[in-house]
Amino acid sequence: MIQPVFLWSDILIFTLVLAVVFFLWQLRRQPLTRKRWHAVFASRIGMSSFLIIMTYVLIALLDSIHYREALPTTPSTHEAVLTASAPTAYSNEVKSLLDWLLSDLTKTKETTYSAPFALYSFAKESRVDDNGQVTRVFPRLQHVASHLLNDQQRLIDITAHSIKALFIGLLIALPLVGLHWFWRRSKGPSQLPWLTAYLTITILIVSATWMILLSQHYHIFGTDKIGTDVLYQSIKSIRTGILIGTLATLLALPLAIILGISAGYFKGWIDDAVQYLYTTLSSIPGILLIAASVLLIDVYIETHADEFTLTALRADFKFLALCAILGLTSWTGLCRLLRAETLKVSQLDYVQAAHAFGVSHRRIIGRHILPNVTHIVLIALVLDFSAFVLAEAVLSYIGVGVDASMHSWGNMINAARSELSRDPFIWWPVLSAFIFMFVLVLAANLFADEVRHAFDPHRVKEPRV
Amino acid sequence: MLAYIVRRLGYAIPILIGVNLITFALFFVVNTPDQMARVHLGDKHVSEDAIQQWKAQRGYDVPLFFNAESDNPLRDTIFFQKSLTLLVFDFGLSDEGRAIGQDIKERMWPSLAVQIPTLIIGLIVNISFALFVVLFRASVFELAAMILCVVMLSISSVFYVIGGQFFFAKLWNLVPISGYLHGIEAWKFLILPVIIGVIAGIGSGTRLYRTLFLEEASRDYIRTARAKGVSELRVLFRHLLPNGLIPVLTGVVVVIPSLFMGSLLIESFFGIPGLGSYTLDAIQAQDFAIVRAMVFLGSVLYILGLILTDISYTMVDPRVKLS
Numbered sequence: 001m002i003q004p005v006f007l008w009s010d011i012l013i014f015t016l017v018l019a020v021v022f023f024l025w026q027l028r029r030q031p032l033t034r035k036r037w038h039a040v041f042a043s044r045i046g047m048s049s050f051l052i053i054m055t056y057v058l059i060a061l062l063d064s065i066h067y068r069e070a071l072p073t074t075p076s077t078h079e080a081v082l083t084a085s086a087p088t089a090y091s092n093e094v095k096s097l098l099d100w101l102l103s104d105l106t107k108t109k110e111t112t113y114s115a116p117f118a119l120y121s122f123a124k125e126s127r128v129d130d131n132g133q134v135t136r137v138f139p140r141l142q143h144v145a146s147h148l149l150n151d152q153q154r155l156i157d158i159t160a161h162s163i164k165a166l167f168i169g170l171l172i173a174l175p176l177v178g179l180h181w182f183w184r185r186s187k188g189p190s191q192l193p194w195l196t197a198y199l200t201i202t203i204l205i206v207s208a209t210w211m212i213l214l215s216q217h218y219h220i221f222g223t224d225k226i227g228t229d230v231l232y233q234s235i236k237s238i239r240t241g242i243l244i245g246t247l248a249t250l251l252a253l254p255l256a257i258i259l260g261i262s263a264g265y266f267k268g269w270i271d272d273a274v275q276y277l278y279t280t281l282s283s284i285p286g287i288l289l290i291a292a293s294v295l296l297i298d299v300y301i302e303t304h305a306d307e308f309t310l311t312a313l314r315a316d317f318k319f320l321a322l323c324a325i326l327g328l329t330s331w332t333g334l335c336r337l338l339r340a341e342t343l344k345v346s347q348l349d350y351v352q353a354a355h356a357f358g359v360s361h362r363r364i365i366g367r368h369i370l371p372n373v374t375h376i377v378l379i380a381l382v383l384d385f386s387a388f389v390l391a392e393a394v395l396s397y398i399g400v401g402v403d404a405s406m407h408s409w410g411n412m413i414n415a416a417r418s419e420l421s422r423d424p425f426i427w428w429p430v431l432s433a434f435i436f437m438f439v440l441v442l443a444a445n446l447f448a449d450e451v452r453h454a455f456d457p458h459r460v461k462e463p464r465v
Numbered sequence: 466m467l468a469y470i471v472r473r474l475g476y477a478i479p480i481l482i483g484v485n486l487i488t489f490a491l492f493f494v495v496n497t498p499d500q501m502a503r504v505h506l507g508d509k510h511v512s513e514d515a516i517q518q519w520k521a522q523r524g525y526d527v528p529l530f531f532n533a534e535s536d537n538p539l540r541d542t543i544f545f546q547k548s549l550t551l552l553v554f555d556f557g558l559s560d561e562g563r564a565i566g567q568d569i570k571e572r573m574w575p576s577l578a579v580q581i582p583t584l585i586i587g588l589i590v591n592i593s594f595a596l597f598v599v600l601f602r603a604s605v606f607e608l609a610a611m612i613l614c615v616v617m618l619s620i621s622s623v624f625y626v627i628g629g630q631f632f633f634a635k636l637w638n639l640v641p642i643s644g645y646l647h648g649i650e651a652w653k654f655l656i657l658p659v660i661i662g663v664i665a666g667i668g669s670g671t672r673l674y675r676t677l678f679l680e681e682a683s684r685d686y687i688r689t690a691r692a693k694g695v696s697e698l699r700v701l702f703r704h705l706l707p708n709g710l711i712p713v714l715t716g717v718v719v720v721i722p723s724l725f726m727g728s729l730l731i732e733s734f735f736g737i738p739g740l741g742s743y744t745l746d747a748i749q750a751q752d753f754a755i756v757r758a759m760v761f762l763g764s765v766l767y768i769l770g771l772i773l774t775d776i777s778y779t780m781v782d783p784r785v786k787l788s
Contacts, residue, residue, distance in 0.1 A: 283767045295751055394621065410623075
C-alpha cells in the first residue's frame with residue numbers, strides 16, 4: 001500500500017512541464033520563433049547540451065513523484081485492523097519513484113567512509129580474535145564485490161564489468177538510434193545534426209549502464225561518513241539543482257513581466273514607482289538579502305513547527321522559500337531590461353497604430369508588446385538557470401541553503417568540508433558533486449549561449465564558438 | 466560638478482530610506498522580537514520571563530512604532546532606536562553586546578587586503594586575456610580560449626577554493642592553508658585567496674571583456690585605422706583599448722565601495738577575519754543586529770558605487786554630459 005504525497009515543488013515543476021508542452025504546441029503557429037529554435041538545435045553544441053539537460057530533467061521529474069509506504073502491520077495491530085479497520089499507518093519517510101529505481105544503492109549501506117571502488121573501509125576498526133587479542137584492521141566492506149575470491153581480482157573484475165557494460169549499453173542504444181534513423185530517413189533530409197545527437201545519446205546510455213552495472217558490486221564514488229553511497233546522493237541532488245534553476249526564475253517571472261512592462265508602457269508615476277522599487281531592492285547585496293530572508297524562514301519554521309508534520313514538508317517549504325528569494329534577487333535585472341525594451345517597442349509604428357484604432361491597453365500589451373519582449377525573458381531564463389545551480393552550492397555551504405535533510409550538491413560539499421583537513425584526504429564526495437554539477441552547468445551554459453545567439457537581435461556579430 | 470554630486474546624493478536618500486524600511490519589515494514585522502528571543506534562547510518551552518529579559522537586555526522591549534506609555538512616544542520605539550539610527554551609521558550593539566561599528570572598523574582591513582589585490586590583478590589578467598583573444602579572433606586559438614572560458618565559468622567557486630587549498634597548501638605545501646596575521650606578515654596568508662579569487666573570475670571576466678572589445682572592434686574608426694595600414698598591435702593598444710576600457714570601467718567602479726564587505730566564501734574558507742566572515746558568523750549565530758547592519762551598509766556602499774560610476778563616466782568619456 002502506498003500513499004501519494006504531493007509536495008508543492010512537485011506540483012510546480014509538473015505545472016511547468018505542462019506549460020512547456022503548451023508553449024511547444026503554440027510554436028506551430030509561429031514560423032519565426034520556430035526558425036529561431038531550429039537554429040538553436042541546428043548547432044551541434046545546442047543539440048548535445050539539450051540532450052544532456054533533458055537527461056537531468058528526466059531524473060529530476062522521476063524524483064518528483066513522491067509517495068509514502070505503509071508501515072508493515074505487526075500481529076497485534078493486525079487484529080485491530082481486522083476488527084476496527086483502523087487507518088493504515090504510513091511511514092514518515094517520503095520516497096520518490098527514483099528511490100524505488102535506485103533501491104539497490106540505498107540497501108547497500110556501509111558503516112563509514114570508503115573510497116571509490118574500495119574493498120575495505122577507510123577507517124580502522126577494533127576486532128577481537130579467538131585468542132582475545134584486539135587488533136586494529138580495515139574491515140571488509142559488506143556490500144562490495146562479495147563474489148571475488150581474492151583481492152587481486154578486483155581490477156580484472158572492474159574491467160570485465162566495464163566491458164560488459166559497454167556492450168549492454170551499445171546493445172540498448174544502437175537499436176534506438178537505428179530505429180530513429182530509419183524513421184527519419186523516410187521523412188527526407190534534415191538540417192539538424194542528428195549524428196551528434198546519436199553520439200550523445202549513445203554516450204549517455206553507455207555511461208548510465210556502466211554506473212548501474214558497476215554500482216551493483218562497488219561503490220563507484222565511495223561512501224560518506226555514515227556509509228551512504230555517494231553516487232546515490234549525487235543523483236538525488238539532481239532534483240534540487242534542476243528545480244532551483246527553474247523555479248527560482250519562474251516564481252519571480254510574473255512580477256518582473258507585469259511590473260517591467262507596465263513601467264515601460266504606462267510611464268509616468270507607475271514608471272517612477274517601479275524604478276524606485278527595483279533600485280531599492282537591487283541595492284541590497286543579493287547574498288545578504290538571501291541570508292537574512294533564510295534566517296527569517298528558519299525562525300518561521302521553528303515557531304510553526306506543528307504545521308510541518310513531515311521532514312519532507314518542512315524541507316520543501318524552505319526550498320520553495322529559497323527559490324522565491326533567489327528569484328527576487330534576480331528579478332530586478334530582468335525587470336529593468338523589460339522596461340527598457342517596452343519603452344522602445346511602445347514607440348514603434350504598429351503600437352501607435354493600435355492606439356489610434358482605439359485598441360485597449362490590455363490587448364496592445366498582450367498582442368503587440370508581450371510577443372516582442374519574450375526573447376528577453378527567454379534569454380534571462382536560460383542564463384539564470386546555471387547561475388542558480390551554482391548559487392545553491394555556495395548558499396548551502398554558507399549555511400543558508402536548502403534544508404539539511406534535502407540532498408543537494410551544496411550540502412554534499414558542506415558535509416565533506418570538515419573532512420578536508422583530514423589525512424589522507426577524503427576527496428570523493430567533493431569529486432562526485434563536482435562532476436554531476438559541472439556537467440549540468442556546462443551543458444546549461446552552452447545551451448544558453450546558443451539560445452542567446454539565436455534569439456538576441458542586438459547581439460554582437462561575432463564568430464560562433 | 467558639485468551640484469550634480471549633491472543632487473545624486475539627494476536621490477540616494479529615498480532609496481536608503483526604502484532599504485531601511487525593507488530591513489525593518491524583514492527583521493521586526495515578519496518576525497516579532499518574541500520569536501527571535503525564542504529562537505535565540507533555543508528552547509521550545511521558554512518562560513515568558515526569560516523572553517522579556519532577553520528583549521530588555523537588547524532594547525527590543527518597546528513597541529514597534531508608537532510608545533503610548535513613554536513621554537517620548539516616537540523616540541522610545543524599535544523603529545526609531547534600531548532602524549532610524551542606521552541612517553546616521555550608528556550601528557548599535559550586536560545581540561552579543563559588542564559594538565558593531567567598532568567591529569566593522571577593525572575587520573574591514575583584512576577584507577580590503579584580500580579584495581583590492583584580487584580586483585587589480587584580476588582586471589589585469591582578464592583584460593590581457595581578452596585582448597589576446599581579440600587579437601587572434603576567428604582562429605583555432607580563439608575557439609580553444611572560449612571553450613576554456615565556458616569550462617572555467619561552469620565550475621562553482623567552491624571547487625576553486627577546495628582545489629586551491631588542496632594543491633597549493635596541502636599537496637605542495639607552498640602556503641599556509643588558512644589563518645591570518647595582522648601587519649606585514651599577512652602576505653603569506655593572502656597569496657592563496659588572491660590567486661583563487663583571480664582564477665575563479667577568469668572565465669566570466671574574459672568572456673565579458675572580449676564581448677566589449679569585439680563590439681568596439683566592429684566600429685568605423687577601427688576599420689579606418691586598419692585601412693590606413695596601422696599595425697594590428699597598434700590598433701589594439703592605441704585605438705581599441707582606451708575606448709574599450711570605458712564600459713569595463715562601469716563594471717569595476719560600481720564594485721569598488723563594496724570591496725569593504727569582503728567575500729563571504731573566501732574569507733570563511735581561509736579564516737580571514739574580515740567583514741565577510743564577520744557577516745557569515747553572524748548569519749550562523751543568527752545575530753540579527755549584525756546582519757541588519759551589514760545589509761544596510763552593503764546597500765549604502767552599492768549606491769555609492771553607482772554614483773561613483775556616473776561621475777567616472779563623465780571624466781573618461783567627454784560625450785557624456787552631466788544632467
